[in-house]
Amino acid sequence: MKYINNKKGSSSILVILTFMMLVIFSILVMMSSYSDYKLAQKNASYTKEYYELSGEANKYWSEVDSLISNISNNNVNSILEELEKFDTNTNIDIYENTLIISKTFKNNKSKELLIKLEYLENSQFLNLLTLKEVPKEFEYENVDFEDVEVYIE
């Protein structure tokens, strides 16, 4: 009881605790703002990569467009022949008088962008159908599914 009732040094303890609180709080604020900054940087690099890939897709579109405009015979089969010569990695689907040209662009971080172009017979230009990012495929690791017994009355 003698030590508990002794009020000597209580103000120093109060000051130490206040400063401890301030130090902890400032470190937490710092950590939170740094994690926000890292997230913003990730978002910035994500958009940068997206527009780089989109630039490549636009370049491809312009190249195919100029190829088609230089071909004198505008029927679908001759265009198909020229396109296959131009790029072997392109996927081309034929629907009656229409060609759908699709190509995916990949960067070193395995981000993929798909472009789909449409060619209508006897036209001079390509139409842009799709320009979108391909979602990444992933699998969950170590997921154990339990057998659930169902009782039917």
Place this chain on the structure above:
Amino acid sequence: MYLPINYKTKLQNKKGFTLVELIISVGILSLLGVLILLFFMSSKDVGLRTKELDQSVYHTNNIIESMKSEDWEKEPLNDFNVLTLSNKKITLSSLYDDHWNSVNQEKKALFRTIITIDKSSENSERSLYQISVKVIRLKSYFRGKKDNPLIHSIQTSLYIGNISEENLK
């Protein structure tokens, strides 16, 4: 002066801290204070950088998407002034204040956005342009070393309708 006996005894008490003790305790407390202040100020600086980076990413995306849809007469593309204009290369620039409102005077501005457009190839109706958009801060950050730090930049190519002088007026 009338004082209760209890206070009188307390005033006559000569126990206290020595000068050395006081100097040491004040020194420790001020050191801790400086440390705390530094932590708070740098976290405020990082917070400001985060906010400005997010805003400039949104701003550059907005510019590129407007160029894709060829909205030259609408915001944000109508804010830009033409710096250089030739057949092959166009440079545009615009100033913004801290709330991202377009301003004319450099004194009031905090950000400068520069768009560089290079024509790569030309077809009859459309052309392929190499686009570069940069957002530069005109004042340095509190804990920054560079005078005019580059906040964000994007390089891409766009296959869009031919850009004429009329578009940029």
